[in-house]
Amino acid sequence: MNEMQLLTWARGTGLDFAVGIFLLGVLWRLIEIYSLGRKKDLSAARQAAGASGWHTIFRRSVPAEGMLKKSPVSYIGGYTFHIGLAICVFLFAPHIKLIQSLTGLSWPGLPSQFVDLIAVVTIAAMVVVLVDRINKPVKRYLSTFQDWFTWTLTFLPVLTGWMAVQHLLLPYTTMLAIHILSVELLLVFLPFTKLFHAFTVFGSRWYIGTVNGHKGVAV
Amino acid sequence: MSATMEKGVRVLKEVIDAPIASYFSSCVHCGICAEACLFYTETGDPKYTPIHKLEPLRRIYEQEYTLLGRLKKMVGLSKPVTDAELGEWQELVYNSCTLCGRCSAVCPVGNDIVYMVRKMREGMSASGNAPVGIKGAVNRTITIGSPMGVKLPAVKAQMKHVEEDYGLPIPLDAEGAEYMVMLSSMEIINFPEYLGAIAKIMDQAGKTWTLCSTAFEATNAGMQIGNSDLAKVLVSRIVDGAEKLKVKTVISPECGHAYTALRWEGANLIGRPFTFEVKHIIEVLGEFQEQGLLKTEGFETDKLTFHDPCQLARRGGVIKQQRNLMNMVAKNFVEMPDAGYMNWCCGGGGGASAIEEGEELRIEAFKKKKSQLDAVKPDRLVTACANCRIVLEEGLEHYQMDIPVVGLTEMIAEHIPEKGA
Numbered sequence: 001m002n003e004m005q006l007l008t009w010a011r012g013t014g015l016d017f018a019v020g021i022f023l024l025g026v027l028w029r030l031i032e033i034y035s036l037g038r039k040k041d042l043s044a045a046r047q048a049a050g051a052s053g054w055h056t057i058f059r060r061s062v063p064a065e066g067m068l069k070k071s072p073v074s075y076i077g078g079y080t081f082h083i084g085l086a087i088c089v090f091l092f093a094p095h096i097k098l099i100q101s102l103t104g105l106s107w108p109g110l111p112s113q114f115v116d117l118i119a120v121v122t123i124a125a126m127v128v129v130l131v132d133r134i135n136k137p138v139k140r141y142l143s144t145f146q147d148w149f150t151w152t153l154t155f156l157p158v159l160t161g162w163m164a165v166q167h168l169l170l171p172y173t174t175m176l177a178i179h180i181l182s183v184e185l186l187l188v189f190l191p192f193t194k195l196f197h198a199f200t201v202f203g204s205r206w207y208i209g210t211v212n213g214h215k216g217v218a219v
Numbered sequence: 220m221s222a223t224m225e226k227g228v229r230v231l232k233e234v235i236d237a238p239i240a241s242y243f244s245s246c247v248h249c250g251i252c253a254e255a256c257l258f259y260t261e262t263g264d265p266k267y268t269p270i271h272k273l274e275p276l277r278r279i280y281e282q283e284y285t286l287l288g289r290l291k292k293m294v295g296l297s298k299p300v301t302d303a304e305l306g307e308w309q310e311l312v313y314n315s316c317t318l319c320g321r322c323s324a325v326c327p328v329g330n331d332i333v334y335m336v337r338k339m340r341e342g343m344s345a346s347g348n349a350p351v352g353i354k355g356a357v358n359r360t361i362t363i364g365s366p367m368g369v370k371l372p373a374v375k376a377q378m379k380h381v382e383e384d385y386g387l388p389i390p391l392d393a394e395g396a397e398y399m400v401m402l403s404s405m406e407i408i409n410f411p412e413y414l415g416a417i418a419k420i421m422d423q424a425g426k427t428w429t430l431c432s433t434a435f436e437a438t439n440a441g442m443q444i445g446n447s448d449l450a451k452v453l454v455s456r457i458v459d460g461a462e463k464l465k466v467k468t469v470i471s472p473e474c475g476h477a478y479t480a481l482r483w484e485g486a487n488l489i490g491r492p493f494t495f496e497v498k499h500i501i502e503v504l505g506e507f508q509e510q511g512l513l514k515t516e517g518f519e520t521d522k523l524t525f526h527d528p529c530q531l532a533r534r535g536g537v538i539k540q541q542r543n544l545m546n547m548v549a550k551n552f553v554e555m556p557d558a559g560y561m562n563w564c565c566g567g568g569g570g571a572s573a574i575e576e577g578e579e580l581r582i583e584a585f586k587k588k589k590s591q592l593d594a595v596k597p598d599r600l601v602t603a604c605a606n607c608r609i610v611l612e613e614g615l616e617h618y619q620m621d622i623p624v625v626g627l628t629e630m631i632a633e634h635i636p637e638k639g640a
């Protein structure tokens with residue numbers, strides 16, 4: 001298989017397969033989790049303004065009182081790489097084209113040099129949070145194979161995408177093929193690892209917000 | 220596997236619901252919850268990271284409720300939860316967790332960790348892995364009627380004293396009263412002024428109230444140990460009493476967990492909504508204040524600060540009332556850092572104060588409260604929970620800090636003008 005064939009496979013069969021597992025996996029996991037249901041709360045509710053599941057979905061994106069100072073790397077590094085990832089994935093023109101070809105949806109992208117810069121920042125932020133995970137006793141203590149593995153799964157697409165655009169190390173076609181393959185790996189594993197928080201974070205925040213809303217605690 | 224262990228695992232399986240599944244699936248191991256937990260911040264030991272306290276429950280979730288986990292279990296790749304492991308976890312689930320809920324307040328993905336600790340205690344207690352201290356409290360509450368072994372005659376004796384001291388009647392089993400007042404053993408034994416305070420406050424407000432001879436104890440050790448069946452027995456006593464006396468409102472005393480047990484867990488424990496309202500005494504005082512039914516005279520002039528009981532403020536949503544009440548009678552009321560919603564626990568909530576083996580850790584964790592107090596250097600510390608009060612007094616004594624602790628209700632009552640004066 002030469003690099004062209006590899007790229008063709010990655011773009012064709014490979015992509016179909018990965019997207020298929022991703023979609024089925026997400027659906028399965030969502031059902032697996034949320035079909036467990038929960039008991040109705042029979043205690044009398046105390047209403048308060050600004051306390052509900054929906055409020056909490058947004059509010060939890062902001063650090064709790066005093067926490068930014070306690071865990072600056074987690075928050076600043078975390079924000080940076082999450083926003084960076086979102087920009088690279090959804091606002092890079094070639095990605096938008098791909099999404100358009102798959103779904104018909106399209107939106108304006110950002111200039112390629114800008115996305116380039118964002119990719120570098122994202123890579124740097126990810127390295128920083130990794131170092132933090134190694135250095136901080138609590139994070140190291142909590143970390144299992146999954147944490148290192150999912151970091152790698154997330155890191156590779158950014159790195160290889162950036163390298164492909166920069167024509168670094170390997171010929172463009174090969175690097176692009178590797179980039180696509182790394183994304184496919186990420187898609188396949190996302191539903192079954194902690195990366196699934198991308199979906200459940202909304203459910204979790206909604207649940208805790210509802211419980212607090214019921215008690216009239218606005219958080 | 221022993222029969223009790225089997226039961227424990229079954230219970231752990233049963234308590235897992237969609238929120239818990241969602242929480243475990245959302246955790247990104249960021250460790251931020253550790254920074255919110257006084258047992259971690261004061262010891263620096265990562266094993267006290269809140270989400271880690273739930274590791275056995277998480278594994279049960281994974282092994283029983285996820286496709287991959289079930290596959291792993293089938294081919295023998297997963298580590299089953301053992302009795303020895305749960306035994307080891309006792310320290311994490313009880314001694315080093317006061318159910319204060321700070322972790323739940325900060326988790327960026329929204330994990331309600333304290334909700335899960337509460338649920339995990341169900342399995343711990345079913346498998347026989349709850350601490351003896353709380354077990355004893357539960358047994359006494361079930362057989363005698365209160366965790367400290369207080370019986371009705373003791374309450375009656377207390378009532379008589381208070382009636383003599385205050386010249387006000389203490390009604391018992393008065394049918395049709397508006398309020399039924401609950402006590403905590405701690406108050407009956409250590410802080411009898413509470414009952415007198417209630418008598419004065421109700422008298423001034425012109426409200427009818429009563430104690431109940433079959434339900435005077437509000438604390439619920441069943442909830443603290445994590446045994447819903449026992450918690451239900453205890454709550455039912457109160458429900459029966461309140462319905463028999465046809466009261467409109469049951470007043471939870473200055474005790475955080477009694478409030479949570481009755482206000483938020485009670486109806487769920489007995490499986491139907493209450494026919495009466497439940498309010499914490501501070502909520503009632505807040506209402507009286509708003510309606511102009513509470514009139515005080517004079518002010519405390521020394522420097523006072525207020526310790527928010529976790530179950531009242533963060534877990535119960537009562538935050539403003541105590542501040543309005545403080546300002547009503549105090550000229551020099553200062554707030555500690557993190558006061559209110561994010562206040563730090565005294566270190567002895569959730570049944571922890573009943574665990575003897577946990578004392579050393581509790582004293583260690585108290586350094587957090589000490590640093591809060593050091594920041595404002597108050598002359599006295601006011602709170603609204605008899606359990607906080609005892610734990611605070613112990614901690615203050617240990618660190619040789621000369622700060623008396625007072626209950627807010629009593630302080631308010633002291634400023635109610637004498638009748639006819």
Ligand code: SF4
Pocket residue numbers: 245246247248249250251252253270325326327328329330332
């Ligand atoms: S703060 Fe939340 S997401 Fe972070 S480790 Fe704790 S439970 Fe997990």
Ligand code: SF4
Pocket residue numbers: 255256257258268269272315316317318319320321322323332333336564
């Ligand atoms: S509820 Fe409080 S004591 Fe328990 S783990 Fe959370 S922060 Fe720590």
